Amino acid sequence: MDTKSLKVSVIGEIDACCHELSELSLKIHSNPELGFQEVKAAHWLTQYLEVNGFSIEQGICGLPTAFKASYGKGKPVIAILAEYDALPDLGHACGHNLIAAGAIGAGVATRLAIDQFGGSILVIGTPAEELFGGKVIMIDRGAFNNLDIAMMVHPGTCDTATIHALACQTLEAEFFGKAAHAAARPEAGINALEAMLQSFAAINSLRQHIKSTARIHGIITDGGEAANIVPARSAGNFVVRAEDVAYLDELKQKVLNCFIGAAKMSGARLEYKWGDVCYAPMRNNLTLAQLFAQNMQSLGRSVALYDPDSAFGSTDMGNVSQIIPGIHPLVAIAPVEVAHHSPQFALAAASEAGSRGMLDAAKALAMTVVDLVANPEMVGKVKEEFEQTK
Numbered sequence: 252m253d254t255k256s257l258k259v260s261v262i263g264e265i266d267a268c269c270h271e272l273s274e275l276s277l278k279i280h281s282n283p284e285l286g287f288q289e290v291k292a293a294h295w296l297t298q299y300l301e302v303n304g305f306s307i308e309q310g311i312c313g314l315p316t317a318f319k320a321s322y323g324k325g326k327p328v329i330a331i332l333a334e335y336d337a338l339p340d341l342g343h344a345c346g347h348n349l350i351a352a353g354a355i356g357a358g359v360a361t362r363l364a365i366d367q368f369g370g371s372i373l374v375i376g377t378p379a380e381e382l383f384g385g386k387v388i389m390i391d392r393g394a395f396n397n398l399d400i401a402m403m404v405h406p407g408t409c410d411t412a413t414i415h416a417l418a419c420q421t422l423e424a425e426f427f428g429k430a431a432h433a434a435a436r437p438e439a440g441i442n443a444l445e446a447m448l449q450s451f452a453a454i455n456s457l458r459q460h461i462k463s464t465a466r467i468h469g470i471i472t473d474g475g476e477a478a479n480i481v482p483a484r485s486a487g488n489f490v491v492r493a494e495d496v497a498y499l500d501e502l503k504q505k506v507l508n509c510f511i512g513a514a515k516m517s518g519a520r521l522e523y524k525w526g527d528v529c530y531a532p533m534r535n536n537l538t539l540a541q542l543f544a545q546n547m548q549s550l551g552r553s554v555a556l557y558d559p560d561s562a563f564g565s566t567d568m569g570n571v572s573q574i575i576p577g578i579h580p581l582v583a584i585a586p587v588e589v590a591h592h593s594p595q596f597a598l599a600a601a602s603e604a605g606s607r608g609m610l611d612a613a614k615a616l617a618m619t620v621v622d623l624v625a626n627p628e629m630v631g632k633v634k635e636e637f638e639q640t641k
C-alpha cells in the first residue's frame with residue numbers, strides 16, 4: 252500500500268473505534284485521579300492496548316501507574332506519549348483524558364504501517380504531569396533511552412503544531428516566627444505571616460524588572476491560626492518560570508533573595524525547598540511539526556506551525572524534547588477565552604468538541620507515524636534538525 256492509501260486506512264481504523272475511544276476518554280474524565288494515583292486510567296488504557304495486540308509492561312521505572320506498550324520491532328522506535336492525571340478539585344481541567352484516549356487510538360491505528368514497513372510503535376503512559384513531572388523521573392530511570400522520536404498532542408484553544416513552554420521550578424517557603432498575644436504583648440512576637448507578605452511585596456517589585464516572558468506566581472498555604480495570635484508559622488508554594496534554564500537559574504536566585512530579605516526584616520527564620528524536578532523548555536522539532544501540521548490540515552483543521560497566542564505554561568514533555576526529537580502540538584477543543592485549569596476547560600474535555608479534537612489528534616499522530624516509517628529519510632531529517640539545534 253502506498254503512503255496515501257495507508258493514511259486512508261489508518262483514518263478508517265480510528266473512525267471504526269471512535270465511540271470506544273470517546274467512551275474511554277469520558278470514563279477517565281468522570282474518574283479523575285491525581286498524579287501517581289492514576290490506577291484506573293492506567294488499567295483501562297493498557298487493557299485496550301493489550302486487546303489490540305500490544306505487549307504491555309506495567310509499572311515501569313518503579314512508578315506503578317507508568318506503562319510501556321509496544322508493537323513491532325526494530326527501528327525506528329516511535330513513541331506516542333499518554334498523560335492521564337487530573338487536577339485537585341478541578342478534575343480533568345487540563346484535558347489529559349483526551350490525551351490518553353487519543354494516544355491509544357493513534358498507537359493502535361499505526362499497526363498497519365508497522366506491519367508494512369517495520370519499526371516499532373510504543374505508547375508510553377507517563378503519569379503525574381501536573382504536580383510531579385513524571386516524565387522527568389522516567390527520563391532519569393531510562394524510559395526514553397533508545398527511542399528515536401516522541402510525540403503527544405495536548406488539548407487547547409487553538410490548533411498549533413508547536414508550543415512555547417517555559418522552563419519551570421517550584422519553591423516551598425516557610426517562615427518560623429514566635430507566637431504572642433497580638434494585643435497584650437505584640438512586642439514579644441515575631442510575625443511569620445508578615446515575613447511572607449513582605450516576600451510577596453518584594454516579588455511584586457522584582458516582577459517589574461524581569462523578562463516579559465518569565466513568570467512568578469504563588470499562594471499562601473498557612474497564614475496563622477487566629478487574628479489575636481501573632482502568627483508563628485507561615486508557608487507558601489511558588490512557581491518560577493523562564494524561557495531557558497540559564498535565565499531560570501538567575502531568576503530563582505532573585506526570587507530567593509526576596510525571601511531572605513523578608514526573613515532579615517522580620518526576624519523570622521526562613522526554610523525553603525526547591526522542587527525536585529525542573530521542567531525544561533519545549534524544544535519543538537519543526538520537521539516533525541510540519542508533518543503533523545500537514546496531516547491535521549488534511550483533516551480540515553487549519554493548523555498554525557507557530558501561534559503566538561497559544562499561551563502554555565510548562566510541561567515535562569519539554570524535558571523529553573531536550574533528549575529526543577519531539578512535538579507537543581495543541582488541538583482546539585474550546586474557544587480561546589477558555590483557560591486551561593478552569594472548570595470551563597474541564598467541561599470542554601468532556602464535550603463533543605473535545606472528542607472531535609481527540610480523534611483528529613489521534614489521526615494526525617498516526618498519519619505522522621506513517622510518514623516516518625514509510626520514509627526512513629524523514630526520520631534522518633528529524634534527527635538532523637535535532638542535532639543541529641542542540
Ligand SMILES: [Zn+2]
Binds near residue numbers: 345346347380405
Ligand atoms: Zn496538561
Ligand SMILES: [Zn+2]
Binds near residue numbers: 381591592
Ligand atoms: Zn495542566
